[in-house]
Amino acid sequence: MGRSGVTNTNESFIDEVTEAVRRERLNLWFRRWGWIIGVVVLAIVGGAAWVEWSRSQTEAEAELRGEAVLTALETEDDVARLAALSDLPRAGQEGVVTALLLAAEQQSAGEADAAIATLNTVAGVSTIPQVYRDLAALKALMAQGASADPLALQALAAPGAPYALLAQEQLALVHLANDRRDEAVTLLQGLRDDAGVGPTQRARVDALLTALGVPPEEADASLAEVPVPAGE
Incomplete structure (x- = not known):
């Protein structure tokens, strides 16, 4: 047998030994740590089943x-x-x-x-959620009528609040009930000119302004008139 044949035989033997060692190490690893894989698989399957069961329970x-x-x-x-x-x-x-x-x-x-x-x-x-809490708070203040806390309504009427326009309208009604006409008119004018006011609320605002003697089309002019000195 030539040198190349001996070399190939040695390399083949080394490869077989290496593969055997590799398999033995792998078997040893599975015997020692394989249970962890089983636990992980069970956890994944069990978790998926639990999520599905919880979802069905919630829907029911x-x-x-x-x-x-x-x-x-x-x-x-x-x-x-x-x-x-x-x-x-x-x-x-x-x-x-x-x-x-x-x-x-x-x-x-x-x-x-x-x-x-x-x-x-x-x-x-x-x-x-805050949007529901604000709605409940506004309805509670509306149910209180004239006795509603103006400061609480002002907080709900702040710019960006979900029910700001309705809160402003309710605050105007509270002002009217407590003989604060000017404050009410100012609020109602602001609502009338607000682009976010819907047609139903705008109609209510217009009716209130008219009842207060401030027709909607003349509201700004009547409050903004400034006497002009003679000679100018």
Whole structure:
């Protein structure tokens, strides 16, 4: 056998030994750490199953809440409808709609204090999105009428607030109820000229300005007249 044949035989033997060592190390590694892979696989599969189960449970609970609310609203008797809504859960973000509906029923039944309490409860829960909290707070202030806190309304009427225009209108009504006509007219004029005001609200504002003796088309001119000295 030539030198090249011996060399090839040696290389083949070395390769076989290397491969055997590699397989032995791999088998040893799997015997020692293979259970970790099994746990990871089980965790992934179990996690996916849990997510799917949780999602189906959430959807089922939402459907049950919706059906319960609809059943309560379809009750023809006013007292029974109010009682049915009162019995429904109103905690957390999921209960916001129920709470708002309950407050509306309480107001219709003449239970203004109960409606205000229901709305203030929603407004005071920090885990509820701000847009819902602001809506509940505004409705509570509207239910208070002339006794509503002007500072609270001013906070809701701040530029960029989701219900700023409605809060400004309500603040104008509070000013009128408390004999602060000039402040009310200023607010109403600002609303009339605001591009974000819808047609329904604009009609209300125009009607208020007219009732105050300040026709919408003349509002700016009547308040902006400045006497001109003689001779100019």
